[in-house]
Amino acid sequence: MRRRETTGDITAKLLASFKSLISAGTFVPGCKLPPERELARQFGVNRSSLRQALKVLQLMGVLSQRVGDGTYLSADAANVLREPIDFLILMGDISDEELFDARMIVESELASRAAERATMHDMKALRRAIEDMEASRSDQARIEADLAFHEAIFQASGNRVCRLIFTVIHRAILLSMSKIVTRAAVKQPLSYHQAIYQAIHDRNPSEARRQMTEHLLDAKSMLASPRAAQSRAGRSGIRIGPISR
Amino acid sequence: MRRRETTGDITAKLLASFKSLISAGTFVPGCKLPPERELARQFGVNRSSLRQALKVLQLMGVLSQRVGDGTYLSADAANVLREPIDFLILMGDISDEELFDARMIVESELASRAAERATMHDMKALRRAIEDMEASRSDQARIEADLAFHEAIFQASGNRVCRLIFTVIHRAILLSMSKIVTRAAVKQPLSYHQAIYQAIHDRNPSEARRQMTEHLLDAKSMLASPRAAQSRAGRSGIRIGPISR
DNA sequence: CATGTATAATTGGTCGTGCCAAAGGAAAGC
DNA sequence: GCTTTCCTTTGGCACGACCAATTATACATG
Numbered sequence: 032m033r034r035r036e037t038t039g040d041i042t043a044k045l046l047a048s049f050k051s052l053i054s055a056g057t058f059v060p061g062c063k064l065p066p067e068r069e070l071a072r073q074f075g076v077n078r079s080s081l082r083q084a085l086k087v088l089q090l091m092g093v094l095s096q097r098v099g100d101g102t103y104l105s106a107d108a109a110n111v112l113r114e115p116i117d118f119l120i121l122m123g124d125i126s127d128e129e130l131f132d133a134r135m136i137v138e139s140e141l142a143s144r145a146a147e148r149a150t151m152h153d154m155k156a157l158r159r160a161i162e163d164m165e166a167s168r169s170d171q172a173r174i175e176a177d178l179a180f181h182e183a184i185f186q187a188s189g190n191r192v193c194r195l196i197f198t199v200i201h202r203a204i205l206l207s208m209s210k211i212v213t214r215a216a217v218k219q220p221l222s223y224h225q226a227i228y229q230a231i232h233d234r235n236p237s238e239a240r241r242q243m244t245e246h247l248l249d250a251k252s253m254l255a256s257p258r259a260a261q262s263r264a265g266r267s268g269i270r271i272g273p274i275s276r
Numbered sequence: 277m278r279r280r281e282t283t284g285d286i287t288a289k290l291l292a293s294f295k296s297l298i299s300a301g302t303f304v305p306g307c308k309l310p311p312e313r314e315l316a317r318q319f320g321v322n323r324s325s326l327r328q329a330l331k332v333l334q335l336m337g338v339l340s341q342r343v344g345d346g347t348y349l350s351a352d353a354a355n356v357l358r359e360p361i362d363f364l365i366l367m368g369d370i371s372d373e374e375l376f377d378a379r380m381i382v383e384s385e386l387a388s389r390a391a392e393r394a395t396m397h398d399m400k401a402l403r404r405a406i407e408d409m410e411a412s413r414s415d416q417a418r419i420e421a422d423l424a425f426h427e428a429i430f431q432a433s434g435n436r437v438c439r440l441i442f443t444v445i446h447r448a449i450l451l452s453m454s455k456i457v458t459r460a461a462v463k464q465p466l467s468y469h470q471a472i473y474q475a476i477h478d479r480n481p482s483e484a485r486r487q488m489t490e491h492l493l494d495a496k497s498m499l500a501s502p503r504a505a506q507s508r509a510g511r512s513g514i515r516i517g518p519i520s521r
Numbered sequence: 522c523a524t525g526t527a528t529a530a531t532t533g534g535t536c537g538t539g540c541c542a543a544a545g546g547a548a549a550g551c
Numbered sequence: 552g553c554t555t556t557c558c559t560t561t562g563g564c565a566c567g568a569c570c571a572a573t574t575a576t577a578c579a580t581g
Binding site (some may be wrong): 041042043044045046048050053054055056065074075076079082083084085086088089090091093100104105107108109110112114115116118119121122123124129130132133135137139140141188191192193194195273274275 | 286287288289290291294295298299319320323324327329331332333334335336350352353354355357359360361362363364366367368369370371373374375377378382384385386419435436437438440441443477492518519520
């Protein structure tokens with residue numbers, strides 16, 4: 032008899048246990064965890080199994096491990112979505128059109144809010160991003176400055192959820208960068224950014240919203256060119272061969 | 277000499293390889309992967325190491341494994357964010373206030389859009405959610421119906437990014453459900469939902485937006501009661517002891 | 522005493538092997 | 552043709568061993 036009811040997956044159960052332990056306050060962000068060998072003993076599983084669970088948490092950014100030192104719970108869980116997002120994009124569940132459409136929803140509202148309650152610090156970050164973009168000479172630098180401007184908009188919201196949404200957008204854009212780097216896309220974003228900044232500076236929410244909406248609408252229309260598909264096929268590093276050590 | 281440059285973490289490298297393989301089209305969503313033993317051989321790593329990487333991907337929902345069968349790349353990557361979100365919430369990087377504030381940004385706009393372009397199917401889902409909520413007798417059922425209404429709003433957008441945002445909200449709310457289940461919170465949500473439905477039915481975007489904003493503003497104000505902290509401390513399953521098998 | 526150095530212990534990283542149980546498929550029997 | 556039985560494949564897990572990085576300790580040196 033004895034319904035074993037074995038869900039099998041020990042790793043999943045270990046993760047659940049970790050959730051409980053974090054929830055109960057046994058593990059506090061930033062604290063040091065017991066060594067693997069002892070943790071495995073306490074959980075009653077083999078070290079290999081425990082390591083799988085730890086690896087999952089590590090790759091999600093929930094904890095970090097250093098040889099000879101130990102395992103620490105991350106103090107900042109902001110990167111938890113990095114890896115998942117990467118795969119989400121790669122598996123094609125998000126198109127660029129949808130991404131920009133979603134950005135319109137969020138960032139338009141955030142631009143409006145920023146016009147209402149942006150601090151001096153926020154304004155400075157926006158100004159800085161614009162200057163960096165003007166001074167940028169490479170595509171890489173330009174995109175970074177572009178993202179920095181939008182990040183400043185998110186930052187102004189003071190909402191950590193919005194900050195997370197930005198990290199998602201950030202990763203997504205970096206992954207499909209090749210499609211977004213269009214030759215003519217140098218001037219428009221900058222002028223839009225300047226107009227948005229002006230609206231925020233003037234404390235004009237509706238104008239800030241309108242400019243942001245148009246900005247993203249414009250950007251979305253620019254990546255509609257159909258030469259996107261092949262760009263990712265020809266990239267290097269497709270080796271199924273041995274990992275580089 | 278020979279800078280080994282060993283980043284150490286094989287798992288991270290394996291994940292990178294998987295990204296490349298997915299990106300290159302070698303691994304297609306839904307396809308069957310080679311068995312672990314052979315995959316490990318091809319990558320030039322031990323099976324244990326490979327399994328760690330596979331476990332990470334499995335727990336992220338990128339792939340699924342079944343004993344005796346094999347490993348399959350997930351066809352639907354919608355659940356990639358489930359586990360990460362859980363830890364994000366647990367590690368306290370998101371407060372309920374911020375969550376509802378973010379919801380206001382997204383859902384208000386979505387309600388407006390729904391009023392413009394909701395299909396028959398969308399309307400039916402909304403109506404269904406309202407009916408279920410009216411008929412709900414347990415807190416559990418009521419919350420499910422509540423979320424179903426909002427999911428229908430997200431669904432109406434037809435944007436997969438928005439769908440992801442909903443899954444995030446869904447998980448977050450389920451995790452901190454105890455705080456949201458306030459005794460008096462039975463009637464208000466329902467009447468708001470009805471008002472929102474009416475506005476969408478009347479094709480009145482601004483009214484739909486307004487009602488949704490007020491709905492979430494109201495909901496946010498209701499969870500401000502300070503008895504929230506203790507509720508999570510007393511829950512069971514905090515065992516650091518052996519896993520249940 | 523202070524300081525640097527060699528040594529040992531701790532800890533995560535990887536590998537290898539062996540065995541189990543679940544699922545699938547092939548062969549035998551009806 | 553269908554069911555049953557057996558074997559192969561495949562993932563799940565457990566031990567064990569060794570390595571390398573880090574830290575802590577003891578020791579030698581000035």
